[in-house]
Amino acid sequence: MRRRRTRHPLVSFAFFLVVCSMAWVTWEFRDELRHQRDAPVLDHVMRDRVEEAILDEFDHDTCFFDLRGHLNWRPNERRYRLDILLEESLECEKRAKEICERIAHRIHAESEIVATVVAFDSAGREVARCVL
Secondary structure, three states: HHHHHOOHHHHHHHHHHHHHHHHHHHHHHHHHOOOOOOOOOHHHHHHHHHHHHHHHOOOOOOOEEOOOOOEEEEEEOOEEEEEEEEOOOHHHHHHHHHHHHHHHHHHHHHOOEEEEEEEEEOOOEEEEEEEE
């Protein structure tokens, strides 16, 4: 009967160290290993300037009510997102998509970034969405 060949414990330990070091290198350089382009980061001044431009443009619009939040980075979507509030009426519901598109184009014109703009009514229901 043939005898089973056993490996020396130091060889097993060396393989363990190789696997652990490969895992460490992969973890340390995980951002460089991704093949996705990094998004431009907006500072607070630029973000406030974009939000002020939107508020100034839509100040006299009867359907636009307010911004629901700030222009924020969404890591899962890999883009910025802005939520807006619209007045609750049938006319505003029909114009919601157009308003979202105008705001998305305004964000792109001001800061050269792409953003998702989502419109909500006063009840919190999503009315329209524009993804540039």
